[in-house]
Amino acid sequence: MDTQQDIAPPCAPPGTTEDAKPSSGVVHINSRHTSDFTVIGNHLSRHRQLSLVAIGLAVHIQSLPAGARVGIKRLAERFPESETRIAAALRELEGAGYLHRSRMRLPDGRVVTRTVSRNRPDTGQAAPPPPRPPERPPTRTASPPTPHEPAPEPSAPPPPAPVCVPAPTARTAPPPPVPRPATDTPELLRAAGALLADLRRLSPQLVLSERDIATLAPGVATWLERDAHPDTIRHALTADLPVPLRHPAKLLRHRITTLLPPPLPGAHDLAPPQRPGVIVIPFQNCDRCDRAFRSRHPGHCRDCRAETQAAA
Incomplete structure (x- = not known):
């Protein structure tokens, strides 16, 4: 009577039957990637303050190789979103610490934008400094050449280090006043x-x-x-x-x-300009035959005047 017997069948291990799948919501079917993949943290994919455009743009930038161009115009050519939406998404990623953009001047004088992408948000540490050219070893002062030894060629000066140009800041001047109509009815x-x-x-x-x-x-x-x-x-x-x-x-x-449009032009604004020094004599209607003729004063046309003088 003291011997314990197992009568109930053992429980099945969890996750081995179809009943373990959720009855509603998303069901994941995951395949293992062995090449051409990018690891994305849930802090980005589930970010509550970022828009879907910003999250998708961050995933795309993190999947690109180093040196790829991620300018606004280049991204607008790649995706259907407008340049305005892409620029707003880049500002979101900068505010969340996933992106840092700065302008730097190259030795040839060109100013380019340097973009630093982080797979984890920046926690407030300073942005990484721009890469500096490798330092050249100090040149050793050579002794004067002997008459039979050629003079050494002078070494070229090291190239100047790139100068970082800060990104443009927000406007601090007050905005222009709202226009008002001439007749405020x-x-x-x-x-x-x-x-x-x-x-x-x-x-x-x-x-x-x-x-x-x-x-x-x-x-x-x-x-x-x-x-x-x-x-x-x-x-x-x-x-x-x-x-x-x-x-x-x-x-x-x-x-x-x-975007305020200008007022519509009047009839006098659309008239062709007159040449300086040219006097235009207006048209008059003859009081006798109603024929049009040019004169400064109303009266009779040339033919009517001739007939009147002949009759007299």
Whole structure:
């Protein structure tokens, strides 16, 4: 009676049956890579502050060999995203510490951009210094040559070290004021405010507060005063928006100010210029035969004057 007997069958090891797969969500089917692969950390692939464009761009840059060109124009030729979106993604990677860009001057005078990619985010340490040319060993002062010994050739001076040019900083000057229309009517401002409030239907990221609309409405009213069509204004304000868009009011202020069209020219502006010293005599209609003739004063044409003199 004291002997213990195993009656229940042993449990199956975990992960050997189909029941171990999740009932919903992603199911991974992984194959082992032995060549042509890149190791990416989950701190990048699961980054909560980076956009998908920035994460994908970081993966692409880390997979490139050293010396590959990763300029904005080169990346825009490789991918369907615009130069504006690629530039915004590069700034995201710089802010997160995965990328560092600096400008350096080469010995021949050209200024190039040096890009340093990190597979782990930078924790605040200084950027690596630019590579310096190898130091040449000090030349030994030779004794004066003997009459039968040729003089040694002078050694060339070492090339100058590349000079790092700091990247351009953000603008510190205040932005230009929002343009105002010549006739500041309530109807014009009401139409401009309605156009600004309606932008969120075209682009959900363009949600403006009432204060922002009141500030930007005079600028849009200036566009309307200059006979700009509302569809033209919407396209100018919503085309090719950066991703992510952190300050929609500042972006709209910049576009309203810098893309403002000039007023339509009048009839006198479109008239051809007259040559200096040339006097144009206007046309007159003859009081008798209604024929057109050039004269400074109204009256009769040449033929009517001749007939009048002959009759007299």
